[in-house]
Amino acid sequence: MPSAYGASAYIPIAIFVAVATGFALFTLVFSSLIHSEKYNKVKLEPYECGIEPTTDARDRYSIRYYLVAMLFVIFDVETVFMFPWAVIFNKLLLFGLIEMMVFIFILVVGYYYAWQKGALDWV
């Protein structure tokens, strides 16, 4: 067993790590070498999609943001399961279809519950 998992198997990974680290270091070092050091107010502002910031970044958000974000994450992650399923669907056939129906049914129940409990209402 050790031979199959020997050090040689890790060479591609080592190369990958080296390249990734090297690229990051190179970018930082190189840009710091060639850039000009002239600061002004606009330049020091946090970059926010080109829109001027209006308040401090450390502000209170409505709890609704979290709720929606959590719901998004939950359903998003669960939807991710459908991708591998789609890839081998031609092997799973009817069985796979029923399985996915059951899965989606459970999701729907959760969705329905969240909806009825007012998790999707804004106010």
Next chain:
Amino acid sequence: MPPGVSLSDFYYILPELVLTGGALLVLIADVLLPKERRAALAWVTLLALGATAAALVPFANTHVEVAHGLLAVDRFSLFFKILFLLAAAITVLMSIRYLETEGAASPGEYYFLILCATLGMMIMAGGIDLITIMIGLETMAVSFYILAGYIKPNQRSNEAAVKYFLLGAFSLGILLYGMSLMYGLSGTTNLRVMASAFVGQEKDPRLMLAVILVVAGVGFKIAAVPFHMWAPDVYEGAPTPVTAFLSVGSKAASFAMLIRIFVEGMPSMSADWRLLFYVLSILTMTAGNIAAVTQSNVKRMLAYSSIAHAGYLLMGIVAGTARGITATLIYLMIYSFMQLGAFAVITLLRRKDVVGDELKDFSGLAFRNPFAAFAMLLFMLSLGGIPPTAGFMGKFWLFSAAIDAHYYGLAVIGVLNSAISLYYYVRIVVFMYLKKETSGSDPVITPALALVLGVTVMATLVLGVYPQLLFRVADVSARTLGVAGITAAIR
């Protein structure tokens, strides 16, 4: 149908499927039922548990591996599943009035989470694959994180949830690291395949590291000293029925996981893990009992007592014999009844203005409610191991297992600990029977609570006098593990 999956696999996980369906039903019923009828949710939950229990019936003699060895349906898992369902049902019955008193908004979520936790436990008990065990563990743990913080306006409940979550996640990391080493060293996640892969590798330091990490991770879950710090705060802060379920269900499920991982997965390493558990067992019962002596909050005291009991339970694992595993199973069942009963009495004392979990709240209980006091007396005697209660029979079996495996020192420490523990159990009795009456409110026994107390009292008494049936069932369950193999290795 893809290769390796067959319809029979779905047949074998029928109880889990029924329970999942039941959980969804509770969730939907919570939305559909009008607000004033929501009390019926408890009965829907009980129905789901009952249906699950009925679905277990066809598998009374089954002994198969499901889905390429992801799950085992055998007597061992059956034993635990019955335990979980019983504990969950008792918890639900206990919760009805408690939730009303607390004014909890949506009991549907609560019951749903109880069912999810139960589902997780059932998967843990059946799992013979690290992945399955992990899924079960997380299903249970996440449910408990939420349940612990269920009383939102209560700061202690919030604290309990956060502490439990953080330490739970931390311990999970340790456990996962250990498991990943086990996988890396054997090339499989199936415990039974792993067992044979580890033969002859006993001296591998990486494997030792894996054993240590998994022991530590499991130690957190069963609240063994020194991995117990979360338990007192969580037990004290969580809603009382949740504490009851946590200290019984979660502990039993973790022991099932422990037995599966070590007895099924690493029998050849038994010398190492038994040594670790030996140390943990002594530390746990001694520290748990000594800390319990000074407590004035009954829930916290029972938390330390529960820690101490994890120490007693580990004695069976240390023995490592079929008798030892049997003893652990027996004691888990007996412990469930007495612990749930004790928490039911605490629930009883909960009133709008009285929390009911301080020692002084028990003052003069014998005069205010003789039945509740008698029940509590019985549970305390049973936890302390005084005959003719079930607790004595259970401890007797554990000590005998230790002696049977030549751990005389451990048995002596065990019995001395149970003498120490008597001090704080008797203290509650002192308050109930020997102190003057207080102005405390009269506890009201609802039919559901009466049922809980009736069942737990009867079990504590009957198992104390006629334990033969439980012994036989536990023995058969333990032997399905193939413990005989490691027994031979020990002797």
Next chain:
Amino acid sequence: MHFPILTSLVALPVAGAILLLLVNGDEKKSAPLARNIALVVSLLVFAETLLLWSQFNVASGEFQFVERHAWIPAFGIEYFVGVDGISLLLLVLTGFLTPLALLGSWESVQKKTKAFCIVVLLLESAMMGVFISLDLFLFYVFWDAMLVPMYFLVGIWGYERRIYAAIKFMLYTMAGSVLMLVAILGLAYAHYSAHGVYSFDVLKLYQLELTPHQQLWSFLAFALAFAIKVPLFPFHTWLPDAHVEAPTAGSVILAGVMLKMGTYGLVRFAFPLFPQAAMFFAPALAILAVIGIIYGALVAMVQPDMKKLVAYSSVSHLGFVVLGIAAMNTQGVSGAVYQMLSHGISTGGLFLIVGMLSDRRHTRLISEFGGLKKGMPHLVAAFLIVTLASIGLPGLNGFVGEFLILLGAFRWDPRLAAFAATGVILSATYMLWMFQRVNYGPVTNEKNANLPDLKPREWAVIVPIIAVSILMGVLPNLFLRPIEPAVERMLTHFHQGAPTRIQADVSPQPPAPSLRNAGSTR
């Protein structure tokens, strides 16, 4: 199959307790009924013990009225009960003292009378169970189960420091007995190693060959449990507390029966199960016993509280019993068993009388009394007889036991007998001194002037005590006859297992020279 009379001894009080549960109503209404039911039940049990005695074959040393049923077959645990001469008389003693204890607390217990009666009956049941068990597991169950009612008896109906005393009693006894549990399990395991099956059957375990190592530790565990119960010096500190704080009924049962369980355990279990270890430790036990005899007597002498005085006198008297057992010869052990009964009668009587005085004056301090003779001639007369019985006056019960014990001890080691004998003198000193201060002299305290003499209920309590006391003093053979075959049987077995002292003690003519060997084994 004969009528399971032994089981009924355990079951009848429990049935009575259940019957009492059905008694309803407030304290005023339920109390008299509850008391009467309990009294009737306990008298029935006593009658049953007498019936048992009448049907008992006194010539045999074997166990009789044996009942045996499987209980937990997986572990070889059985419901196995039977009596021999030793346990027979202790059963009778239990049956005798329980109704008296109830009568003794007839008026002093004024709260929760129903519960009181239930607790006393449950206690009686557990005590009966201890004496009839021949399965070690069963024995342990009764042994521990006994603690709970006693705990409540002291804790609820006791005096000022009752809670402290109750907890101390419980923890002390428990600490001793849990180690015994380990030893019991070790024995069952040893039986498994030897015969392939677990067994807790005492008769089978008697035959077990144990290594010296096993014997040593097991004996220590058993002996510790029993020594705490006896209580043997220096494990006696729970006793004065429990006695002083207990209600009269509690004291009577505690001193009369429960202390005997320690010595009974030594005779029935610790010595015959581990003969070699017992032989090794016997001198140490004997020395502790002698220290207990003298220490108990000296401490008793200076007690200002009558109950405490009687409690310490128990330490002293039980020392004799242990000494007799440690001698391991016919006279010693027979005397020890006899002394167990006798101490139960006379100390029970003393506690009952102290209870009567404390009912009248609500104090037990000797200095509060004085000159009672004038006002209460009958009570004082009874007090005198019981006191003399306790001292060991010939013609009363105390004499026979102590005499036999000293004889047995002398045959073993004269030095021990010599020291122990000083205990007899000391006991006369402290008892008579106490008696004199309480009953003679001028009436110094006005409250003592017009106390009522014995009431009919108290006559009913004290007459049986005095009658039995005289009977035991005049007709000792009536009691020794069932004891001796059982003791002989035990000793024969014991000396087979521990051959070192066999020549010295079992042969009918004591060959004096070899006695020295036994003494020098220390």
